[in-house]
Amino acid sequence: xxxxxxxxxxxxxxxxxxxxxxxxxxxxxxxxxxxxxxxxxxxxxxxxxxxxxxxxxxxxxxxxxxxxxxxxxxxxxxxxxxxxxxxxxxxxxxxxxxxxxxxxxxxxxxxxxxxxxxxxxxxxxxxxxxxxxxxxxxxxxxxxxxxxxxxxxxxxxxxxxxxxxxxxxxxxxxxxxxxxxxxxxxxxxxxxxxxxxxxxxxxxxxxxxxxxxxxxxxxxxxxxxxxxxxxxxxxxxxxxxxxxxx
Amino acid sequence: xxxxxxxxxxxxxxxxxxxxxxxxxxxxxxxxxxxxxxxxxxxxxxxxxxxxxxxxxxxxxxxxxxxxxxxxxxxxxxxxxxxxxxxxxxxxxxxxxxxxxxxxxxxxxxxxxxxxxxxxxxxxxxxxxxxxxxxxxxxxxxxxxxxxxxxxxxxxxxxxxxxxxxxxxxxxxxxxxxxxxxxxxxxxxxxxxxxxxxxxxxxxxxxxxxxxxxxxxxxxxxxxxxxxxxxxxxxxxxxxxxxxxxxxxxxxxxxxxxxxxxxxxxxxxxxxxxxxxxxxxxxxxxxxxxxxxxxxxxxxxxxxxxxxxxxxxxxxxxxxxxxxxxxxxxxxxxxxxxxxxxxxxxxxxxxxxxxxxxxxxxxxxxxxxxxxxxxxxxxxxxxxxxxxxxxxxxx
Ligand code: SF4
Numbered sequence: 049x050x051x052x053x054x055x056x057x058x059x060x061x062x063x064x065x066x067x068x069x070x071x072x073x074x075x076x077x078x079x080x081x082x083x084x085x086x087x088x089x090x091x092x093x094x095x096x097x098x099x100x101x102x103x104x105x106x107x108x109x110x111x112x113x114x115x116x117x118x119x120x121x122x123x124x125x126x127x128x129x130x131x132x133x134x135x136x137x138x139x140x141x142x143x144x145x146x147x148x149x150x151x152x153x154x155x156x157x158x159x160x161x162x163x164x165x166x167x168x169x170x171x172x173x174x175x176x177x178x179x180x181x182x183x184x185x186x187x188x189x190x191x192x193x194x195x196x197x198x199x200x201x202x203x204x205x206x207x208x209x210x211x212x213x214x215x216x217x218x219x220x221x222x223x224x225x226x227x228x229x230x231x232x233x234x235x236x237x238x239x240x241x242x243x244x245x246x247x248x249x250x251x252x253x254x255x256x257x258x259x260x261x262x263x264x265x266x267x268x269x270x271x272x273x274x275x276x277x278x279x280x281x282x283x284x285x286x287x288x289x290x291x292x293x294x
Numbered sequence: 295x296x297x298x299x300x301x302x303x304x305x306x307x308x309x310x311x312x313x314x315x316x317x318x319x320x321x322x323x324x325x326x327x328x329x330x331x332x333x334x335x336x337x338x339x340x341x342x343x344x345x346x347x348x349x350x351x352x353x354x355x356x357x358x359x360x361x362x363x364x365x366x367x368x369x370x371x372x373x374x375x376x377x378x379x380x381x382x383x384x385x386x387x388x389x390x391x392x393x394x395x396x397x398x399x400x401x402x403x404x405x406x407x408x409x410x411x412x413x414x415x416x417x418x419x420x421x422x423x424x425x426x427x428x429x430x431x432x433x434x435x436x437x438x439x440x441x442x443x444x445x446x447x448x449x450x451x452x453x454x455x456x457x458x459x460x461x462x463x464x465x466x467x468x469x470x471x472x473x474x475x476x477x478x479x480x481x482x483x484x485x486x487x488x489x490x491x492x493x494x495x496x497x498x499x500x501x502x503x504x505x506x507x508x509x510x511x512x513x514x515x516x517x518x519x520x521x522x523x524x525x526x527x528x529x530x531x532x533x534x535x536x537x538x539x540x541x542x543x544x545x546x547x548x549x550x551x552x553x554x555x556x557x558x559x560x561x562x563x564x565x566x567x568x569x570x571x572x573x574x575x576x577x578x579x580x581x582x583x584x585x586x587x588x589x590x591x592x593x594x595x596x597x598x599x600x601x602x603x604x605x606x607x608x609x610x611x612x613x614x615x616x617x618x619x620x621x622x623x624x625x626x627x628x629x630x631x632x633x634x635x636x637x638x639x640x641x642x643x644x645x646x647x648x649x650x651x652x653x654x655x656x657x658x659x660x661x662x663x664x665x666x667x668x669x670x671x672x673x674x675x676x677x678x679x680x681x682x683x684x685x686x687x688x689x
Contacts, residue, residue: 130640131342131647140643142635155631155639164481170424171417190414191406193346194424200481201631202643206346206406208337222335223406279631283480 094178098230099260099288100244101267101276102153106254107247109152112139114255117246121231122218127209134205136228137243142294151294154243154255157182157203157228158279158287165195165204165227174225180260180288181230189224196225200280203227230257260288298381300678303517305671310516314671317664324661327654328403336406339655344647345625350404352617353659356501357397357666358431359472359494359617362465363502365390365438367529369465372445372458378525381681382510387442388679389509390502391435392669398431400662423474430468437461446677469495476620484560484624487550493543499536501613503529504606509670511603517680523599530602533609534591541584544616560627563646564619571623574615583612622649 118124118137126133137156143149163182166174173189176182184195196204204227211222217233220226231241239245244255258267276290305311331338341348367386371379402408415432418425441461444454473494479485507529514521548565551557564571590596590605626647631637637644674680 127337129337129342131344131642132337133343135343135641138639138641138643140632140637140639142632142637145634145636151635166419167421168424168478169419170422170428171413172419173417188410188413188417189407190410192414192424193406194422194475196343196346197479197625198481200629202343202629202641205343206336208342209335221407223332225406280481 092178092181092236095261096178097180097260097288098159098235099180099258099267099290100156100230100241101256101271102289102291103254103256104151104153104291104293106252107152107154108252108254109141109150111152111250111252113246113250113252114154114243115139117242118228121215121234121242122220123213123215125209125212129208132206132208134207134226136203136205136226153291153294155201155203156243156289157199157230158201158285158289159228159230161286161288163285164198164200164283168194168198170194177232181232181235182227183229183232184224184226186219186221186224186226189221191223191225193225199227200283200285299682300381300384300680301682302676302678303513303519303671303674303680305516305675314668317668317671320657320664321661321668323657324400324403324659324664327657327661328408330654331404331658332408338652340650340652341655342647342649343641344628344643345622345649347621347625348404348649349618349622349651349655350400350658352614352621353662354397354401354404355472355621356614356617357393357400357662359469359498360501360505361390361393361397362434362469362472363498363500364393364506365461365465366499366502367506368441368445369458369462372455373462378522378528382506382525383445384442384679385510385513385674386506387438387445388673389506389666389670391438391442392666392673393502393505394431394435394438395669396662396666399665400658403658423471423478427468427471427475430464430471434461434464434468437464465498466495469498472498476624482624482629483557484564484627487547489543489547489550490620493540493547496536496540496543497613497616500533500540500609503533503536504609504613507533507606508603508610511599513670513674513680517674519680519682521599526599526602527597530591530605533606534588537584537588537591537609541580544579559630560624563627564623568623568626568646571619571626574623575619578615579612579619582608583610583615587612625649 115137119126122136124134124136137154140153140155142151142153159180159182161180163174163176166176166182170192171188171190173185174182174195175185191206193206196206204225206225207220207222209222211220214220234241240257244257247253247255256267256270258265260268260271262268271290274292276292277294278285278287278290305314339348364386367379368383370376371383402411414428418429420426437457438461441454441457444450444457470491473491476485477488477490507526511521511526548561551561564575566572568575587605587608590601590608596602596605626649628644628646631643
């Protein structure tokens with residue numbers, strides 16, 4: 049059973065395995081051996097929890113490789129209306145008010161363990177898969193936008209425009225809400241999300257994706273050895289996306 | 295008290311039909327606006343991913359809370375046994391139903407997928423306040439219909455008090471639910487406060503009473519019935535009490551926000567630096583919507599029908615402004631995801647969001663109001679809803 053008040057679930061698992069495999073983690077992103085790749089008729093396993101670790105020290109200002117890859121992968125068209133265009137991942141530039149320290153990082157759905165968007169959705173269209181990925185069922189979303197109101201990270205977008213050139217693997221719908229789905233169509237095949245691949249190809253390797261429940265995964269090992277934080281930790285949502293160097 | 299006689303209000307004059315025709319045109323333009331938004335996508339509205347609920351929501355919630363408050367007049371008659379309110383019960387229930395239908399139409403037509411209404415009625419996530427609201431609204435409609443039937447059917451009259459009490463309780467739950475849509479948004483500093491639930495209840499009493507007084511007076515005048523001005527004046531005194539309560543709740547809300555350091559930003563925004571929202575708060579909500587009507591309702595000099603009705607109009611303006619500030623001002627203020635950092639992104643996520651409503655949104659909202667008036671006019675034309683005569687003075 050999950051204990052809301054204690055340290056979050058996967059951090060506890062990390063602590064248990066502390067020190068075992070620290071050395072192998074250093075050196076940036078490396079492709080994860082997806083023992084969990086599944087065929088289409090296999091159910092999603094709850095033994096897995098997909099997560100992402102963002103190393104802000106490697107994330108380059110002005111680089112938008114992750115955003116571009118995401119837009120390309122999911123066929124997200126922009127209309128030069130930044131406030132109503134969809135964004136599944138966006139680049140954020142931060143400057144510490146007191147020290148002046150600057151950080152660049154990508155913001156995306158944080159795939160909370162206790163997602164507020166899922167709580168508020170009247171029809172249950174917003175849901176969380178057993179492997180922790182938060183998704184929107186395109187067939188039952190009525191476009192009420194309550195989930196957009198509830199998301200603490202502004203990670204959700206309402207589709208304000210007519211859609212063209214849709215990708216068969218990433219169906220979308222005007223008048224419904226969408227957000228980062230951790231590229232489940234790729235992950236289920238044992239591949240990495242598009243943003244992670246985009247970041248790697250650009251040589252930054254700032255994004256590490258993997259199974260947080262697997263004590264031997266690279267992401268678990270790394271999260272175990274360095275300090276990282278979840279955004280808006282005060283809300284106790286236990287996000288699957290964490291940031292180093294913030 | 296002599297038995298109350300009710301009759302239908304059948305307008306025959308040219309101006310009656312002109313008025314009805316204009317209302318139908320307005321309601322139709324609301325439908326056209328909704329269709330326009332639906333085919334083009336919501337980018338034709340002022341709404342964005344920052345301000346996801348715009349002017350149509352303000353109209354919808356205005357009508358929905360008004361519906362709950364309007365039924366209070368019937369409750370005073372049946373539940374609290376005040377004889378002089380009894381003749382008003384039927385109309386109060388009718389206007390209440392019409393307001394709820396109007397509000398729900400606006401709400402549904404503003405959905406991204408209004409065609410999926412059936413999904414909203416068949417798929418329920420019981421953890422969602424919104425889902426609860428759907429059940430509460432539908433339940434309210436059914437209860438008020440039964441309530442009306444019991445009030446109108448002599449054989450059932452003995453049960454009308456029981457249904458009245460039930461409806462009275464239901465109303466409180468319903469408005470608590472509506473307020474909680476905002477109050478439970480834990481991530482937003484502008485909301486996330488339990489006071490929004492009782493505040494919405496009082497706001498509903500304020501808006502509902504004012505709407506009822508205006509509707510009742512208009513119907514009596516156009517139906518050439520005697521209007522009991524002393525009763526109107528009495529309801530206005532009650533409205534003044536609700537206004538004071540609302541003022542108090544608003545005060546507590548802002549005092550508690552001002553006390554918490556983390557909410558200083560949003561407080562400063564609404565009260566001092568928010569441009570249109572600050573203006574709406576001080577100028578419309580507080581001055582026009584609260585202080586002036588209080589003077590009108592409480593100073594004997596203004597105790598005349600024309601002033602009282604003007605006071606009610608001001609109250610409605612204030613209530614609308616209050617909802618606008620809560621709903622839109624609350625979204626315009628940015629979420630704080632990175633405390634202690636200056637933030638920049640292409641999405642302007644950390645600056646005040648701009649929102650300017652567009653014409654289709656306005657038409658959709660006004661169309662909802664037109665629908666309410668049409669519904670009331672049609673029903674009182676067909677069924678005896680309006681008291682015919684009264685022993686009190688005629689003005
Ligand atoms: S917009 Fe869709 S996914 Fe979001 S809360 Fe409404 S129905 Fe659920």
